[in-house]
Amino acid sequence: MPTRSYIIYDADQPQAVSDLTHFDQRSTGQTLAGGDDWSIDFRKLRGGTSEGVEVVDLCSGPLTVSVLPTRGMGLWRGSIQDEWIGWDSPVWRPVHPQFVNLAARNGLGWLDGFNELLCRCGLSFNGPPGIDEGAKSPIESQLTLHGLIANKPAHSLEVTIDDAGEGRVAVTGVIDEATVFGPQLRLTSTVSVIPGRQEIEIEDTIENLAGSEAELELLYHINVGRPFLGAGSRLCAPVGEIAPRDGRAAEGIDEWDTYLGPTTGYSEQAYFMDLRNNPDRETSVLLANAAGDRGFRVRWSAATLPCFTVWKCTQDEADGYVTGLEPGTNYPNFKSFERDQGRVRRLSPGGGSYTTSISIGICTTTAAVDAERAAIAAIAGDKSPVIHTVPTHPYSPV
């Protein structure tokens, strides 16, 4: 049976909506070579600030990941066997954008909804809040932390079951970040799993629908806690060059790749990196636990996501014990600085587009962890990384 698609909703073609909200081998009649344990469920949350939040649970068999169309197609969290993939944020549940005022808290209101395994920072801007003096107009100059896209809902949502190869089950959402006299950026995001595999793939395309050139900043804030993060966990990355974001990060530069356990009073540290990549322009990092039998691997297209930031936030469990692995078009500095460094992308008018792809793989054996380490070592090669011990231009403003 060929590829089948089902529209969950589409603001532009309401009549085309499917009746199904549970998709599996039985309800779709689709048999996939990778196995028949896959499923997709569409549901809505109830209660508190989660009221009305939509969730799509994509299950490959061994792995399930929950996508949030209401929150910019972010990944809420996943599970594998009996273990969670994600982190325990003080914000316990997915927050409907109606309850997030991005301009509140001195422009840090974004934190009121921050709890995902993966959320996008962008599309017009990311980084800290402030007034961007280099913006085209007042419509674009008032920046709030990490931009708008994580609090925008999809206006169209479609499930696809593709039987090519081992098969693939996917959900695609489309989100507009658009205003009059300002940016008109469209994100089309597909999140998919292959039956039987412990892997999540994200493929995003951003289009500029406006009649003039548009700016793009896009960073994937991928946030990981236990069981991958713990005392003695280690980050394996094919570093070409690394610099601490600020003085606080410089204090820990010698231990940039290892992690503390939950530490009362710990203050966050961030490192900016230029990673090496393979001939296909892909690169990869791995967070492995101390025992070396759990690994969280991220692989992505370095050609379109050349900047990599590591956010270490090994504070008390109660406050959110977490690390961020963050591939981006840019480093999460204030937009005007990134523009000056040439790290703000420009999309041409009338459909200029930008495509990124990210794969998250979960290792649950020592062998799998070792294989990922070997792959990263192959990318890294023999050359020593350049390690800056203090904040360094052009990574940070100094």
Place this chain on the structure above:
Amino acid sequence: MPTRSYIIYDADQPQAVSDLTHFDQRSTGQTLAGGDDWSIDFRKLRGGTSEGVEVVDLCSGPLTVSVLPTRGMGLWRGSIQDEWIGWDSPVWRPVHPQFVNLAARNGLGWLDGFNELLCRCGLSFNGPPGIDEGAKSPIESQLTLHGLIANKPAHSLEVTIDDAGEGRVAVTGVIDEATVFGPQLRLTSTVSVIPGRQEIEIEDTIENLAGSEAELELLYHINVGRPFLGAGSRLCAPVGEIAPRDGRAAEGIDEWDTYLGPTTGYSEQAYFMDLRNNPDRETSVLLANAAGDRGFRVRWSAATLPCFTVWKCTQDEADGYVTGLEPGTNYPNFKSFERDQGRVRRLSPGGGSYTTSISIGICTTTAAVDAERAAIAAIAGDKSPVIHTVPTHPYSPV
């Protein structure tokens, strides 16, 4: 059969709600002299920032117009035969107010939801954002672009089928713009069509429910694109006096009544006018296409809407190719300037009210266009208009 009314919802009398959501000759048993092709439909949009937006489609037979109770009883768009009435905003779909932060974008957040054929700017204030030093208190002084009413939902919605004369099918919404220690303004808006006719009527009453005098600013932002707007389209208006808003508008004063096609890099121009009116204190303007076989006519009560603004925005199609025909109590300058010119209305305490009426007529033949032109010429009379070639007091601050 006499006039029949159906309550779609009423926050104050939930038990009185009708079961019907589709109204026509068959479902209501109401036969109207103008014809039996009329209908009214109530529906809710799904997906993205349109989730939960209510729409009432009023159909006269030849013409359909979609009213948005959720967005201040604005008119989303219409259709006649196979042509759209409205414009293509970069904001593609009706936006639920929960997704509009009016204070965002330096007070220009209103633009995030701006795509209607008709939306109201008001009720307490309209015009650009800023701090109104002349406001009664801090509760009223922080002004955002074009006020609150376009992002307020109706708390009561009623359909009426009136069989007097040719008949009339109408929807009435009631919206409160009220706060504690501040303005308490109530808008009761009725939008109606007459079976068989190509016309939309809007009748609005604003009441002051407070114990003290209230200020009122109200402007109808009526926005038109193709097929009425195009290269060589012409605006016919019974101008008594006209002044450009600013230097940019002054550049085009000689061509104030003609339009360019979509023009890359075009920057908006606005003209403020004092129009002549007929003995009934009505006035009328017409936007006709170059061929003269499509016309968009607006007629209104000049006694209560004495100020007329034309907004020319013939930018790229992708960015919103549009012109605004804007009858108002005032010109859309900053409120304190309008107050100083005596153009902010004052409603007396305890029910002081203000009523406006507007009719939009659609011409689809050369003969209909010519007839509207003739009617406007009759209002204009023989006296030449006064044309200011530079921004002029009291139209603009100079």
Place this chain on the structure above:
Amino acid sequence: MPTRSYIIYDADQPQAVSDLTHFDQRSTGQTLAGGDDWSIDFRKLRGGTSEGVEVVDLCSGPLTVSVLPTRGMGLWRGSIQDEWIGWDSPVWRPVHPQFVNLAARNGLGWLDGFNELLCRCGLSFNGPPGIDEGAKSPIESQLTLHGLIANKPAHSLEVTIDDAGEGRVAVTGVIDEATVFGPQLRLTSTVSVIPGRQEIEIEDTIENLAGSEAELELLYHINVGRPFLGAGSRLCAPVGEIAPRDGRAAEGIDEWDTYLGPTTGYSEQAYFMDLRNNPDRETSVLLANAAGDRGFRVRWSAATLPCFTVWKCTQDEADGYVTGLEPGTNYPNFKSFERDQGRVRRLSPGGGSYTTSISIGICTTTAAVDAERAAIAAIAGDKSPVIHTVPTHPYSPV
């Protein structure tokens, strides 16, 4: 039959939800000694800014009170026999938080939703808006009027029917006021009535879920209008010490305990008090009408709510004729001043908690009013109160 509980919703255990939305003797099989006229109803409002607001109507038989889980477990209003308990705010209906921008109106946006009989001001802060220079970080420093909790929805809601003694019917809601890198306060609020009685009980516990100490400010804004408030109504309170908030309040210090009828142009007056309390650390106040046959009594735990504020707002009926009886952890001054006076509570990390209890009793006979007056007189004792005629430190900044 023992105590029975029903989950209306719980974001954390969606599968445990009960089917019931109407609870009474018949639907639950629960017979209570106090009488069988009790009931609990769960419903959702429709229309305007009330769309989606949840209401729980708790009925004791003689008295009904409507709780608003969507608005911080506030009490919307009550009724007894044919009389309302509450006040007529210019904001007519319960407002869904999605329509309240707390930062709007120069930080006074809270007033756009203010119409309850009882709403909480807190939890991290209350009082006027401004920048709190003493805050831990920018995440906590931008204060808006009266804090966040009144516009936060419950994420779990449970009905309990307890047959101990005369019986008790209760609703419990849980609300998180939490963000990343900021406060994590959880309110668990139970509102209950005893069958046959004219009394409402509120028991609240606030927990600090964070890994570090948290600040708490909590004030109960209990707002009363007719029939309890009217010309010649009198407030009976066991005053130890009283001070006017400001110069405006000082003008009326001699009449602090009596009320005017609706008065055009009246400007609000507030008084800060230290009340005496009984050996159980309870205190009590009574608002009685001029005839002395209607009384609104509030009794509370003075140990945890030591500060009492009276807000006199006897303005025009149209603008909201009301008085506020406001037990709190603090006086509603700007937070930094309250902190300096030691009136901001500190909760210890990892579950430090704070419990308050309030009872509202409704008197509908002269005898009942007299009995409450006598009880208050007993608390007051013989010692004369200290009456400050001008704003006085440490009640107000002077």
